[in-house]
Amino acid sequence: MKRSWVMSIIAVNLIVLIALVFVFPHLMISPGPVIPAHADIATDCFACHSALRGVSSQRCQTCHVVADIGMRTTKGKALAKGKSKVAFHQQLLEQDCVACHSDHVGPKLTRHSRKPFSHALIKPDVRTKCDSCHTRPDNNLHKNIKATVACNQCHTTDAWKNATFNHDLLAANTALTCEGCHGKPKDKFHRQIQGNCQQCHSVKQWKPSTFNHDRFFVLDRNHNATCATCHVNNDLSRYTCYGCHEHTPAKIRAEHVEEGIRNFDNCVKCHRSANGEGGERGDD
Amino acid sequence: MSSIKATLLSREVLPFYVSLAALALVSLLLDALLHVFDLVWIGRYLGIPGTLLILFSFGYSLRKRQLIKSGTTVRWLRLHERMAWAGSLLILVHAGIHFNAILGWLAVWAMLINIGSGLTGKYLLERARKRLEAERQKLKDEGLTAGQLEERLHLDSLTFDVVKQWRSVHFPITLAFAVLALAHIISVFIFWGWK
Numbered sequence: 197m198k199r200s201w202v203m204s205i206i207a208v209n210l211i212v213l214i215a216l217v218f219v220f221p222h223l224m225i226s227p228g229p230v231i232p233a234h235a236d237i238a239t240d241c242f243a244c245h246s247a248l249r250g251v252s253s254q255r256c257q258t259c260h261v262v263a264d265i266g267m268r269t270t271k272g273k274a275l276a277k278g279k280s281k282v283a284f285h286q287q288l289l290e291q292d293c294v295a296c297h298s299d300h301v302g303p304k305l306t307r308h309s310r311k312p313f314s315h316a317l318i319k320p321d322v323r324t325k326c327d328s329c330h331t332r333p334d335n336n337l338h339k340n341i342k343a344t345v346a347c348n349q350c351h352t353t354d355a356w357k358n359a360t361f362n363h364d365l366l367a368a369n370t371a372l373t374c375e376g377c378h379g380k381p382k383d384k385f386h387r388q389i390q391g392n393c394q395q396c397h398s399v400k401q402w403k404p405s406t407f408n409h410d411r412f413f414v415l416d417r418n419h420n421a422t423c424a425t426c427h428v429n430n431d432l433s434r435y436t437c438y439g440c441h442e443h444t445p446a447k448i449r450a451e452h453v454e455e456g457i458r459n460f461d462n463c464v465k466c467h468r469s470a471n472g473e474g475g476e477r478g479d480d
Numbered sequence: 481m482s483s484i485k486a487t488l489l490s491r492e493v494l495p496f497y498v499s500l501a502a503l504a505l506v507s508l509l510l511d512a513l514l515h516v517f518d519l520v521w522i523g524r525y526l527g528i529p530g531t532l533l534i535l536f537s538f539g540y541s542l543r544k545r546q547l548i549k550s551g552t553t554v555r556w557l558r559l560h561e562r563m564a565w566a567g568s569l570l571i572l573v574h575a576g577i578h579f580n581a582i583l584g585w586l587a588v589w590a591m592l593i594n595i596g597s598g599l600t601g602k603y604l605l606e607r608a609r610k611r612l613e614a615e616r617q618k619l620k621d622e623g624l625t626a627g628q629l630e631e632r633l634h635l636d637s638l639t640f641d642v643v644k645q646w647r648s649v650h651f652p653i654t655l656a657f658a659v660l661a662l663a664h665i666i667s668v669f670i671f672w673g674w675k
Contacts, residue, residue: 199648206652210659217583217663224583225667241671250673294673 228300244299256293262286284329287322315353324348337377340370363399371399388423390430414469418442437463496603503565503595507572514573527574531665533567561602568595587664590657597650604643 217224222238230238237243246252259270265285268274285291296313315323322328326347332338342365350359363371370376374393380386396407409415424430425439437443452460514523540560542548548556568591575588619629 202648203652203655206656210656213583213586213660214663217667223581225581225664225671227580245671247670250671252673 226300230299234299251294251299253291253293256297257291260293262291284318287319288317289319290317292317323353326351340367340376341365342367385423388430389432392430392432395432412468413464414471417470419470435464493603496599499565499599500596503569503572507569510569510573511576520576523574523576525574526570527665527668530567530570530574531661533563533570537561537563537567561598564595564598581664581667583660583667584664587657587660590653590660594650594653594657597646597653601643601646601650604646608643 220239221241222229226238226241244251244255246255261270262285264270264272266275295317324346330347332347345365349365350361352359372394373391374397375391378393396405398406413419415421421440423432426435426437428434428436428439437448438445448460448463452458511523514520537560539548540553540556543551543553543556571588571591575584579585616629
């Protein structure tokens, strides 16, 4: 008798629970709330789901007409200009809505089941027109890229970063203004230099630089000076040895004339270091 | 006295809690691994083998009712215990620590109560079996005849009443779990897109 009572209570409870499934399907069996825009069909599971077949894109399209996506609301009201980018949805290879969209956005379980967006879903001729969906970045680099350069010359559709940049793509007038994109190194040496990076560095790589000052003049002992001492106005293509009090034009002239040397304008032609008397060297 | 208590603890009480704790720990570990390796989708499908294992474990009930003839009842009972444990493990990983649909949650809770009840039954059955065996041996040693032995053991079989009472609790719990799980499975079949 007691057992039958327990069984009856359990049976009644189970019947009530099953009834609640039909009354509150959005709470009892839905994996999470639907998006706010679908609030009015939250309890009507079959608005999107087909029995035994899951969600079908055809059901989405009964409200969301593909030709109108991005242009008109489901009520037929035109969208404000600029809100939609292009006729993106209309250019997809397949009209498979649930490949990208899920209504129950809450649980990770359903979120993860979605395929992420793939550019492979877009028709090939539209796939290369990146700017129909993406806006060109508003930074110096992208502003100075030649107008004829297409995005896919540097970027792939897999990821924006890890682009394969080539300096040849830069407009001629910006190709030499390295600081437009690169920050100047903060070390003691580079702090003294303004521009003219390409005198030492190539666009292929920053290191190693081609510059070796010893080839021109060894900077040791008394000649361990700042760049501007010899390269006035940071013009590294020129130098002067008269930047310090030791070498005055008059003194140099007197010393060289005494030796019968008349051509002494280009000091490093003979003097590659502070050592010795120097001698005739080839031009570099 | 203290050694009897120690034996009771190590042989009867401890295995009960170890089995329960192992179920919780292993399911948490598997769930964590699926998350770490970004394989959460596997958990979604673990409900199927979990349900099948639990269904197969009911072979014991069929064997008890002579609907299956092969295998000993004891062997079927062991299979029932192990398969139900493994199936519950897979279902727990499948459920994860998510707070989604209420029906799924109710089914999981019914299953957890069922596991607790099942392990309690295992403990009671084992204890009754041991007591009966000890009593039979004791009476045999006392030189009782078969008739007397039968008479005395009948009184001891009252110990089995505890098991019987437990069964009357275990069955409705299992029924509740079965109904809720079935409702969950049907709803999944209706709404899920099997692609």
